[in-house]
Amino acid sequence: MTDTVLSIRNISKSFGGIHAVRDVSFDVQKGEVLGLIGPNGSGKSTLFNCVLGQLKPDTGEVRVNDQTVAGMRAAALNKLGVGRTFQQLSVFPQMSVLENIILAGQEHQGTMATRLFGPSDAGLTAEADQMIKFFRLEHLRDEMAGSLSYGQQKLVDAAMAFMAGPSLVLLDEPAGGVNLTMLANLKDRLRAYNREHGTTFVVIEHNMEFVMSLCTRIIVLAEGAIIAEGTPDEIRSNQQVIDAYLGG
Amino acid sequence: MKRAHLILALIGIAVLILAPIGQKNYIIYVLCSWLMFSIAAMGLNLTLGYAGQVSLAQASFIGIGAYITSLLTLAGYHWVFGWLAAMGATFVIGLLLGYPALRVQHHFLAFVTLAFNTIVFLVLRNEEEITGGSFGLVGMPRPEFFGIKTMPQLNFYYFVLVLFVISAFVFWWIVHSPWGRAFKALRENPIRAESLGVDTRRITLLAFAIGSAFGGGAGAIMAPLVQFIEPGSFALIHSLKILLMVVVGGAGFFYGPMLGAAVVIILPEFLRFTEGYYLIIYAFLVIVLMVYSPSGLIGLGSKLMARFRPKQEVRKDMAKGAQL
Numbered sequence: 001m002t003d004t005v006l007s008i009r010n011i012s013k014s015f016g017g018i019h020a021v022r023d024v025s026f027d028v029q030k031g032e033v034l035g036l037i038g039p040n041g042s043g044k045s046t047l048f049n050c051v052l053g054q055l056k057p058d059t060g061e062v063r064v065n066d067q068t069v070a071g072m073r074a075a076a077l078n079k080l081g082v083g084r085t086f087q088q089l090s091v092f093p094q095m096s097v098l099e100n101i102i103l104a105g106q107e108h109q110g111t112m113a114t115r116l117f118g119p120s121d122a123g124l125t126a127e128a129d130q131m132i133k134f135f136r137l138e139h140l141r142d143e144m145a146g147s148l149s150y151g152q153q154k155l156v157d158a159a160m161a162f163m164a165g166p167s168l169v170l171l172d173e174p175a176g177g178v179n180l181t182m183l184a185n186l187k188d189r190l191r192a193y194n195r196e197h198g199t200t201f202v203v204i205e206h207n208m209e210f211v212m213s214l215c216t217r218i219i220v221l222a223e224g225a226i227i228a229e230g231t232p233d234e235i236r237s238n239q240q241v242i243d244a245y246l247g248g
Numbered sequence: 249m250k251r252a253h254l255i256l257a258l259i260g261i262a263v264l265i266l267a268p269i270g271q272k273n274y275i276i277y278v279l280c281s282w283l284m285f286s287i288a289a290m291g292l293n294l295t296l297g298y299a300g301q302v303s304l305a306q307a308s309f310i311g312i313g314a315y316i317t318s319l320l321t322l323a324g325y326h327w328v329f330g331w332l333a334a335m336g337a338t339f340v341i342g343l344l345l346g347y348p349a350l351r352v353q354h355h356f357l358a359f360v361t362l363a364f365n366t367i368v369f370l371v372l373r374n375e376e377e378i379t380g381g382s383f384g385l386v387g388m389p390r391p392e393f394f395g396i397k398t399m400p401q402l403n404f405y406y407f408v409l410v411l412f413v414i415s416a417f418v419f420w421w422i423v424h425s426p427w428g429r430a431f432k433a434l435r436e437n438p439i440r441a442e443s444l445g446v447d448t449r450r451i452t453l454l455a456f457a458i459g460s461a462f463g464g465g466a467g468a469i470m471a472p473l474v475q476f477i478e479p480g481s482f483a484l485i486h487s488l489k490i491l492l493m494v495v496v497g498g499a500g501f502f503y504g505p506m507l508g509a510a511v512v513i514i515l516p517e518f519l520r521f522t523e524g525y526y527l528i529i530y531a532f533l534v535i536v537l538m539v540y541s542p543s544g545l546i547g548l549g550s551k552l553m554a555r556f557r558p559k560q561e562v563r564k565d566m567a568k569g570a571q572l
Contacts, residue, residue: 052443078445090440092433094500103433106426107445115426122426160444 003030004066005168005200006051011060013046020046021057022224030167031198033190035205035215035232039245043224044204048170051202052084053077065167079108083166085157087173093146097137097156100145101128104163128163135159135189151182158186162193168200175207183207187214212236220245261413268405276401277473282513283412284469289493289505290419291462296491297499298423299455300435301349305361306490308368309338309460311482313467315372318385318477327391331468335461342460346453365484372479384478388471398472408469415465420502422458431455435500496534498546507545 006028013021021043028034036044049055051062053072062069064080072080092100106115106122115122132141135155140148145156154174161169174190175183187210193199205211211218212232220228220235222244228235235241264283268276292306316337317330348360372379379385390398391407398404422428430451433441442448471477489512497508515533519526541548 074439074442075445075447078443084443086440086443090437090443092436092440094436095429095432099429103426103429103441103446104444106429107447109426112427112450116422118426120424120426120428164445 004028005030005032005064006202007061007063008047008051009061009063011047011050011057011062013043013050013055013057019224021050023060024221024224024226025060026219026226026229028168028200028202030200031194032217033194033201033203033215035203035211035218036221037205037208037211037218037235037245038221041223042221042245044221045172046224047221048172048202048204051170052082075107078164078166081165081167082170083161083164083168084170085154085161085172085174087176089150089153089157091145091148091153091156091160093144095145096142097132097140097145097148098125098128098142100156101131101159101163104160108164124163131159131163134193136185151178151186154178155182155186155189158189162197162199165197166199168202171201171203171205173205174203175205175210183210190214264409264412265406268402273401276405278514278517280401280405280408280469280473282509283408284466284473285490285493285513286506286509287412287415287469288463288466289490289497289509290415291459291466292490292494293459293497293499293501293505294419294422294431294462295455295459297494297501297504298428298435299431299452299459301346301452301455302354302358303345303361303456303459304358304484304487304491305345305365305368306459306463307482307484307486308365309342309463310467310470310486311368311372311477311479312338312341313464314471314477314482315379315385315467316464317468317471318388319378321388321391321471322385327389327468327472330471331465334464334468336464338464338467339457339461342463343453343457345460346456349452349456350449362484362487365482365487369479369483372482379479382478382480384476386476388475388477390472390475404473408473411465411469415462416506419462423502427451427454432500492534496537496544498544501544501546504544504546511545 004027009025011021011024012019024047036047038044046055050057051069053069053074056071064077064082067080069077092103095103102121102124105124105127109115109122109124110118132138135158137152137155137159140152145153148156158174174186178186190201191214194201203211203215215232218230218232218235219226220241227244228238228241230238268279288306288310292303295301295303313334316334317327320330320333321327345361345364349357352360373381390404392398396403398407423431430441430446433446434448434451434455438448493508493512494505495508496511497506498504516526516530519529522529537545537548541551
């Protein structure tokens with residue numbers, strides 16, 4: 001068993017004549033927080049979708065925990081230990097915060113039959129309460145998720161991604177539209193989770209301050225290919241990255 | 249079950265036990281009809297209200313259930329076998345009808361189910377040797393349990409009430425189990441649900457299968473209730489009527505289909521004194537309800553209760569200040 005949680009090998013994906021991703025390869029190790037940055041249209045989301053099985057790459061292979069994920073449905077990928085958040089708000093608005101968090105873990109409990117005949121909370125209320133406490137959402141526990149503010153819903157979304165104890169979490173623009181106070185809280189919680197559980201993160205983000213302070217390694221994509229890779233400090237001073245993305 | 253809900257359910261059952269006492273046969277028939285349609289509407293509420301899958305075929309499942317039960321009871325089998333066969337067959341057929349839902353959604357799915365209802369109607373009408381064609385089937389016996397006959401109207405009512413309570417309990421159990429949560433997740437955000445490990449294909453198929461089985465169960469009651477069935481009773485218009493019950497009552501609410509069925513079955517009876525105008529008044533009331541409260545009678549009740557409650561604070565993050 002290696003420490004490689006995510007392995008991407010020679011992934012290419014085209015849409016008609018547009019080469020969205022071109023021969024991209026990299027590994028992500030256990031406990032690592034990898035940032036994936038690049039200008040719009042650089043291929044970040046296409047690469048993300050290839051990892052999540054939503055797009056089939058033209059060439060190459062994606063492996064999670066030593067298993068190939070080609071053609072795997074999102075639910076199966078989740079069972080394999082992959083959690084994710086979405087760019088847009090993705091909570092269940094007509095369920096309470098507690099129910100949202102329980103839902104995020106219930107499919108990992110028992111079988112279909114035990115989920116029908118067993119307890120209505122799938123035995124997860126205590127665990128869900130811990131997750132709610134970890135993300136400092138106790139005062140919102142019984143509120144409908146749809147009635148929360150945007151930033152609060154982002155926190156619920158993040159908490160849901162961690163409920164099943166994943167080994168890899170893909171965070172798609174977690175900072176988008178979140179105010180500074182909540183952003184600091186979100187970053188603090190993500191760091192704490194990574195420190196306490198050793199979970200691997202891959203983060204797509206345009207907020208440079210957020211991504212530079214959260215990630216341990218950063219990969220920069222431009223026109224579908226990797227143009228730089230390194231620590232946040234190395235990326236900040238990389239002339240090619242400055243020219244292509246960060247600017248003067 | 250919360251204590252308040254349990255008390256409410258027990259009061260409801262007590263009222264239903266007392267409701268037919270001293271009433272004429274026709275009123276008891278209307279009450280039986282209401283309970284029977286409530287069971288069918290519970291099924292559609294699961295498929296549409298909880299799981300968000302549009303179906304315009306619930307009447308066809310009542311029909312399939314009614315014909316299976318009629319054929320078996322006319323052949324001499326006890327009603328219980330007919331009931332089990334009706335629910336089993338409609339579960340399987342509902343499962344198969346769910347497959348198109350994996351590929352098409354919303355109004356496209358509505359058309360698929362509408363077409364299914366039409367096919368079932370045509371099969372029931374054209375396969376005369378089995379179904380009796382347009383003349384239908386008559387004379388289905390009412391069952392007997394441990395020497396107690398259900399032929400008297402009042403006995404039959406209590407028989408239907410027992411089935412209604414069992415169905416309501418099963419429905420309550422499903423929607424309050426993790427399955428119910430998965431159904432709601434499918435309705436609200438299927439892509440997010442799938443990313444959290446919910447097998448949305450399986451849940452979609454189950455939503456159709458279970459909802460259809462409730463329809464089949466209602467059909468098994470209809471056969472001995474009416475003792476005459478013909479294809480016209482299961483045509484598309486009746487599927488629309490059951491859809492109306494779910495929407496008027498409140499889709500996605502436990503008591504919604506029961507209230508909706510009461511409006512569709514019982515309210516017209518109360519409006520009969522208006523003679524020729526009753527359908528106009530009834531239709532007008534439904535339009536007003538839908539305009540004022542799209543979430544149905546339950547939604548209307550919630551709105552009214554909210555007026556008497558102190559206003560709730562929605563943005564609680566402000567109280568927590570910098571912590572969030």
